[in-house]
Amino acid sequence: MFIVEILDEVKRDYVQEVLKKGKRPEERGFFDYREIALKKGVLSSAEGSALARIGKTQVLAAVKIGVGTPFPDRPNEGIMSTSSELLPLASPYFEPGPPNENSIELARIVDRGIRSSETIDLESFYLEEGKVMSLFIDLYVLDHSGNLIDASALAAMAALLDVKMPRVEECKIIRTEHVGSLKLGEKVVACTFAKIGEAIVLDASVDEEAATDARITIATVPETVCAVQKSGRGALKVSEIDALIDKSLEKGKELRKLLV
């Protein structure tokens, strides 16, 4: 058995003990976020960019605009694609190589939230028969100290708000000229909860994640749920899910205030 696995076991016991006493290892409330900081426009090469920090977690999101061919089943819509990189510099457990299931899941949850919310009007990306604008969101995980999903969702939304649309002439992008910002609908935010033993906490730290039995991410726009992902081997009760939807709608308001 690896030493890291033994450490995880020890952490799990410790976290569970602390939670049983009604406290969290870092002394915050069960439904409190760590300090959140958002910085838009951190890159000039991308049309939009943002760095999101939740506690010591840092995720960089970049949005690039291009011209591409539409999907054959949606000939009138632009293309949107989200990918994520769990960079080896972000955690001792991350290794170089093609995206693994965690990386793919992370990108797909963020993508699903944005896509379902219809915050981006993909039909407005239509240029001409067989040509549409494409929008790529790249999520670069720089520092993994827990809750990558919420940080990535925030970074992505902030980067979208930061987008300066390039001028498009005869299906060519002129990157030096901008024609205003990207038109967006409601702001999407994600809240991720961890069930550890019988306790449920928001915004789990790395240690709490090591002790997590089940995880659920609920992405919302005001008053409406737009994407959910439950994961982990643990189970949730319908009543718990019900309460967490309320919590996410409530917490979503706080997060949306940060997205200006």
Add this chain to the structure above:
Amino acid sequence: MGEKPKLIVNGVRTDGRKPGDLRSLKITAGFLHRADGSAYLEWGENKILAAVYGPRECVPRHDMNPYKACVRCRYVMAPFASLEEHGRSGPSRRSIELSKVIREVFENVVLSEQFPKTAIDVYIEVLQADGGTRCAGITAASVALANAGIPMKDLVSAVAVGKVDGELVLDCNKIEDNHGESDVPIAFAARNKDVLLFQMDGLLSKQELGKAFEMAEAASEYIHEVQVNALKEVYEKKKAEIEGENNGV
């Protein structure tokens, strides 16, 4: 995909069902011969094979867990599974994500502590897809695991609820999936109604989600019944065979 057709006309769906109806569901347990356990499932136009190998030696060794069996899952869609063009073979990003959440469903119910250092492999091959394949895959794999004689806390029954033309409907087919407003696949542990899989996309209010859970839970009871019957059938057949042999002697 083109123009969105009208999906519900006078309360009737494209395939003649009412909003709360399931498509026909047929499960055959023990369909394959080499696998330790298997199931073939037809659910509407979905055709899915699930097979289980294990507990067996865990290769590669770094997957091995000294305290329990390593449960692995591979969900893939055949390149010829859809009505559209020939797809790429092998796992896509979508199927890697689904394989992960499906694996987690079975990590919950399989009593993996009984088989330390081994691997239990669950293979789900979607041969024909018509919407709701992950739920169908989970339902089939659950039967395959039981058929392999792997001890489990429970069978798992899964079904999706969707929102189509503004209305919640059970068990979406492909057209409804493609043009619908929302899709909510849910998997329940049959006995205690633990939610083991829950995904959602599209826009739904909290009330609608509550209703979706009610619909899925009710349907999961019927699905569970079909699963149990499929398993019973295999063992009754086996029993008859053994009795036949004994009489022959």
